[in-house]
Amino acid sequence: MILEGWLVVLIGRGAVVLNNDGRCGAASSGDYMTYPRKFASYRWFRPVLVGILFLFLYINLQAIVLMGYTFGFGAESFEQVAGGGYYEAMNFFDNPQVAVSLVLIAAMLPCLALASYIVKDRPFSSYSSSRGNGWSWKLFSRCLVVALLVLGLGFLPPLALTFLSDAEVVEFRFNLLGLLLIVGIVPFQCVAEEYVFRGFISQTLASWTRLPIVGVVVPSLMFAALHPYNLVGIVNIFLVGVAFSLLAWRTKGLEASSAFHIVTNVGAFLLTAVHFAGEKTSGISSEVSVVSACFDVAIVLVYVVCIFVIMRKKPDWFECVDGFKTERSVDFSN
Numbered sequence: 001m002i003l004e005g006w007l008v009v010l011i012g013r014g015a016v017v018l019n020n021d022g023r024c025g026a027a028s029s030g031d032y033m034t035y036p037r038k039f040a041s042y043r044w045f046r047p048v049l050v051g052i053l054f055l056f057l058y059i060n061l062q063a064i065v066l067m068g069y070t071f072g073f074g075a076e077s078f079e080q081v082a083g084g085g086y087y088e089a090m091n092f093f094d095n096p097q098v099a100v101s102l103v104l105i106a107a108m109l110p111c112l113a114l115a116s117y118i119v120k121d122r123p124f125s126s127y128s129s130s131r132g133n134g135w136s137w138k139l140f141s142r143c144l145v146v147a148l149l150v151l152g153l154g155f156l157p158p159l160a161l162t163f164l165s166d167a168e169v170v171e172f173r174f175n176l177l178g179l180l181l182i183v184g185i186v187p188f189q190c191v192a193e194e195y196v197f198r199g200f201i202s203q204t205l206a207s208w209t210r211l212p213i214v215g216v217v218v219p220s221l222m223f224a225a226l227h228p229y230n231l232v233g234i235v236n237i238f239l240v241g242v243a244f245s246l247l248a249w250r251t252k253g254l255e256a257s258s259a260f261h262i263v264t265n266v267g268a269f270l271l272t273a274v275h276f277a278g279e280k281t282s283g284i285s286s287e288v289s290v291v292s293a294c295f296d297v298a299i300v301l302v303y304v305v306c307i308f309v310i311m312r313k314k315p316d317w318f319e320c321v322d323g324f325k326t327e328r329s330v331d332f333s334n
Contacts, residue, residue, distance in 0.1 A: 026096045032252040033206035033215040046121040047204040053115035054108075054200075061111060062104055069100060087228070087284040091272040099185055106188035108196050127199040129253030129320065136255055139317055143259035145308055149318035151263050154299045155322045174273040182269045190261040191254075197241070198248040216245040233288030236296055243300045247307060251318055256307050260300070274332055301321035 036042050090098050116124050199221045206215030220241030227237045244257035255265030268284055311318060 008128055017184055024035055025065050031212060032130040033202055033212035033249050034210060034237075035126055036203050036207045037210075038130075039126070041120065041122055042207070044208060046119055047200070049119045050112075050115045050200070051204075053118060054112050057111040057115060058108055061107055065100070065104060065107075073097075087286050090269070090284055091173075091178075092181045092269055093173040093175055093273050096177055096181055097285075099181045102185045102189040106185060106192045109178075109188065109192040109280040112195060112200060127195055127203070127254075129255070131252050136253065139247050139251075139253070140255040142317060143256045143307065144263065146301060146310070147263040150260075150299065150303045151267060151304060154295075154302065155267065172274055178273065179270075182266055186266050186269055187262045190265050191258050193223070194244070194248075194254045194258045194261060198245055198254055202248065212249055216242060216249060220245055228286055230287050232290055232293050233286065236288055236293035239297050240300050243297075247304060251307065251311065253318075260303050 036047070089095060090101070092099060110120075113124050116122070116127070123134075128135040201219040201222065202215035204215075206212045222240050223241040224234045224238035229235060229237060244261065247256040247260075248254055266327050272284055
């Protein structure tokens with residue numbers, strides 16, 4: 001007997017709702033911020049359970065790693081790791097111990113995935129996107145190219161002028177270990193932050209209120225508050241967080257925001273290898289100037305505009321997994 005209605009099928013890359021003719025159905029594509037409400041398993045309290053379990057797992061993991069690190073390398077090494085929370089100390093080329101700090105941030109991702117699996121809230125792929133295909137490597141790679149082009153065109157000219165000017169390079173502290181740590185750890189740190197703030201928290205708040213804008217603004221405030229910058233830097237991070245949230249909302253997934261986040265962070269850490277005369281730090285500082293903040297926000301806005309233009313010109317980049325566009329939506333919680 002063929003059951004009427006919708007058959008929820010969990011496949012390797014995501015959760016897709018199929019109708020009786022096998023085509024991609026309503027819950028396979030929808031508003032990213034309120035996407036959790038599309039699932040029959042949705043209950044308002046389940047994200048609370050996921051959040052509590054996530055914090056329990058993450059805090060205990062942090063404690064175990066830091067105690068083990070202190071026991072193995074001594075209290076002085078622990079202070080270097082703890083100092084990694086202040087950006088002046090976050091230099092992989094001089095202080096590779098700060099890698100532990102970023103590894104702990106990256107550990108948020110498996111902790112969140114495990115918490116979601118234990119609570120059985122919804123498929124973890126629904127944190128990745130609301131297009132029905134979970135995380136899209138093809139879309140991510142394309143956005144990564146766009147991010148590299150935008151950042152390259154935005155930062156390389158002023159950087160080249162700095163090198164060509166009379167600015168004296170006091171130190172060039174590049175080494176292979178620092179490069180490997182940056183390339184191997186920073187992308188996971190960035191993606192973990194996207195899943196927690198633009199994924200879990202944004203979707204939870206928007207689903208509770210049924211207002212996607214709440215999922216854009218509130219997590220961005222939280223994201224900014226956790227960065228140890230001065231006031232200008234915090235405002236800068238808030239605006240960047242809003243831009244990332246808008247990307248997740250409009251592209252129905254985390255690929256575009258993750259791509260730009262990775263390129264900017266990797267680039268910032270790579271620049272710590274160069275120390276110019278007259279600079280107190282090399283590359284990263286907790287003290288952000290108004291000019292620097294405006295430049296950062298402008299670059300992010302250029303990237304957002306580029307992605308939105310691509311959405312209009314190349315809508316197939318953001319389609320459902322099997323190529324069927326789905327504009328209808330059904331709230332299975334009702």
